[in-house]
Amino acid sequence: MNLSPIAQSTLLLTSYFGNLSSEDAKPLTNGEWGRFALWLKNQSLSPADLLTSTAKSLLNGWNDAQISSERISQLLNRGHSLALAMEKWQRAGLWVVTRSDAEYPWRLKQRLKNSCPPVLFGCGNQSLLNAGGLAVIGSRNAPTADLTFTEQVGVMAATEGVAIVSGGARGVDETAMLAAMRQGGSVIGILADSLLKTATSAKWRNGLMNNHLALISPFYPEASFNAGNAMMRNKYIYCLADSALVIHAGKKGGTLNGAQENLKNCWVPLWVKPTDDRDAANGDLVAKGGIECETDIQNLNVSALLLAQSPPETAQSKEDQIDLFS
Numbered sequence: 001m002n003l004s005p006i007a008q009s010t011l012l013l014t015s016y017f018g019n020l021s022s023e024d025a026k027p028l029t030n031g032e033w034g035r036f037a038l039w040l041k042n043q044s045l046s047p048a049d050l051l052t053s054t055a056k057s058l059l060n061g062w063n064d065a066q067i068s069s070e071r072i073s074q075l076l077n078r079g080h081s082l083a084l085a086m087e088k089w090q091r092a093g094l095w096v097v098t099r100s101d102a103e104y105p106w107r108l109k110q111r112l113k114n115s116c117p118p119v120l121f122g123c124g125n126q127s128l129l130n131a132g133g134l135a136v137i138g139s140r141n142a143p144t145a146d147l148t149f150t151e152q153v154g155v156m157a158a159t160e161g162v163a164i165v166s167g168g169a170r171g172v173d174e175t176a177m178l179a180a181m182r183q184g185g186s187v188i189g190i191l192a193d194s195l196l197k198t199a200t201s202a203k204w205r206n207g208l209m210n211n212h213l214a215l216i217s218p219f220y221p222e223a224s225f226n227a228g229n230a231m232m233r234n235k236y237i238y239c240l241a242d243s244a245l246v247i248h249a250g251k252k253g254g255t256l257n258g259a260q261e262n263l264k265n266c267w268v269p270l271w272v273k274p275t276d277d278r279d280a281a282n283g284d285l286v287a288k289g290g291i292e293c294e295t296d297i298q299n300l301n302v303s304a305l306l307l308a309q310s311p312p313e314t315a316q317s318k319e320d321q322i323d324l325f326s
Contacts, residue, residue: 005046009047010047010098012078012082013027013036017220024074032067034115045058050076092196092200093208094195094221095122097122099117106130107241108240116239119218120217122214123195123208124199124214128186128188129214132163134244134245134302135238136154136166136172137244138173139172139249139255142172142247147172150172150179150247153297153302154183160303162185166189168198169192187207193226195215196222218232230254231257238262242268244259246259246272246282248275249284250279256281263288270290274293291308
């Protein structure tokens with residue numbers, strides 16, 4: 001994949017290349033990588049410098065209770081595992097983007113700062129990473145009427161040239177993505193698990209082949225489902241979009257938690273579909289700052305959902321974003 005030395009070092013330090021149990025040292029978490037990367041910057045060092053024979057001496061001044069120099073050295077010594085994994089993933093059509101690459105989504109840097117994922121694995125049209133669009137979110141077990149509304153939103157978004165951003169899960173996510181894709185619209189799916197398997201799924205084949213789809217994940221491409229990863233993934237859905245629409249949120253679960261996290265952090269405007277479902281938390285989200293959207297699909301203007309005033313925290317332009325190692 002012609003990885004730069006910075007990208008190679010970032011992958012070695014932050015990514016899994018096999019089952020979690022097979023790793024001798026645990027890769028750095030987003031927060032740990034943020035601390036270590038900032039230290040490197042303050043030392044006028046780049047991650048690429050750690051691939052040299054002087055790497056051990058460069059770490060002499062590093063001191064962190066959770067990230068030992070020995071742990072860093074163990075992670076950097078996984079070059080063979082990295083090469084094997086990259087060869088396997090590349091054969092399956094996957095690519096890798098690290099935070100130091102120009103293709104990395106500027107919206108993630110803008111909204112999540114140093115807590116954004118250092119590596120994104122993906123397949124499909126890489127240019128869609130910076131397309132923005134409308135995040136469509138909802139329950140896996142949403143009512144049929146809500147799924148019908150979701151499908152219509154996906155079709156309208158494609159017709160209006162608005163990309164759909166969602167999580168790829170069954171229910172609302174998948175319905176919105178497939179509807180937009182069938183209409184020839186752009187779709188960005190952020191997966192919490194099984195990217196390698198999903199990339200070869202027949203349901204996404206046409207979108208990938210026609211460059212209308214990008215499937216990405218900040219997690220090990222062969223990872224199985226993990227509830228923690230699924231919850232963590234939610235913030236990336238919001239932060240890759242320009243606005244968000246919650247179709248149906250249960251009284252508890254990932255949809256509700258993700259929407260509440262977005263409202264708390266003011267990443268993007270949050271639209272909410274009104275509902276009479278007593279088991280839905282849509283009304284609660286409106287009470288906390290969400291905006292009710294038009295329920296008559298004939299009067300709904302998807303493009304207008306992107307024109308809602310952005311919170312002040314997201315008003316910063318992409319030109320103002322400074323990356324540590326670009």
